[in-house]
Amino acid sequence: MNSLSIFQQKKQNLNFPPSQKKKKKFPMLSVIVFLSLAFLATTTISGPEPNPTPVDQFLSAHNTARSDVGVGPLTWSPKLASNAGRIVRAQRDQKECGFADMGSSPYGVNQEWASYPASPVEVVDSWVGPKAYYNYTENACAPAHECGTYTQVVWRKSVGLGCAQAHCPKGETLTVCLYFPHGNVQGERPY
Numbered sequence: 313m314n315s316l317s318i319f320q321q322k323k324q325n326l327n328f329p330p331s332q333k334k335k336k337k338f339p340m341l342s343v344i345v346f347l348s349l350a351f352l353a354t355t356t357i358s359g360p361e362p363n364p365t366p367v368d369q370f371l372s373a374h375n376t377a378r379s380d381v382g383v384g385p386l387t388w389s390p391k392l393a394s395n396a397g398r399i400v401r402a403q404r405d406q407k408e409c410g411f412a413d414m415g416s417s418p419y420g421v422n423q424e425w426a427s428y429p430a431s432p433v434e435v436v437d438s439w440v441g442p443k444a445y446y447n448y449t450e451n452a453c454a455p456a457h458e459c460g461t462y463t464q465v466v467w468r469k470s471v472g473l474g475c476a477q478a479h480c481p482k483g484e485t486l487t488v489c490l491y492f493p494h495g496n497v498q499g500e501r502p503y
Contacts, residue, residue: 369432371385399476400486420491420492432487468502
């Protein structure tokens with residue numbers, strides 16, 4: 313048996329040179345710290361995506377349809393939006409959310425009435441829906457169908473857009489979009 317006492321044995325076992333202690337404990341810690349920093353550097357911490365505004369929704373839906381046929385994007389016009397707002401408020405307040413008679417307006421117009429709170433994207437999608445019936449070669453719509461809402465959305469010469477919605481007393485939605493310059497010119501192709 314060794315003549316060292318138990319206390320001396322424990323003390324002797326704990327007397328590693330300082331550099332050896334660090335080498336045994338810190339390599340793993342260094343790897344953990346490095347990997348944590350690398351993960352944080354490549355991870356973006358953010359909240360939920362903000363909901364797009366109605367303006368963004370109207371523009372995006374229109375410009376997607378236009379891009380599909382190689383037409384440049386529309387830009388938002390506060391003036392057109394203000395005029396559209398006046399129209400939908402008047403229709404809501406005086407006409408029980410009926411369509412406006414635009415007569416000889418200098419603007420192109422699309423209107424939509426929905427029996428529920430329709431989003432801008434749903435409205436524009438309904439205007440683009442008649443694309444399935446539009447024949448570009450003939451520059452005509454299939455019999456028994458109306459394509460004017462679609463051709464106005466993609467009209468290449470229209471560059472400005474302004475839209476507004478009114479929520480009506482029974483939960484309906486009236487939407488009006490104005491375009492400048494107007495489209496649907498007789499004898500011209502939309503794109």
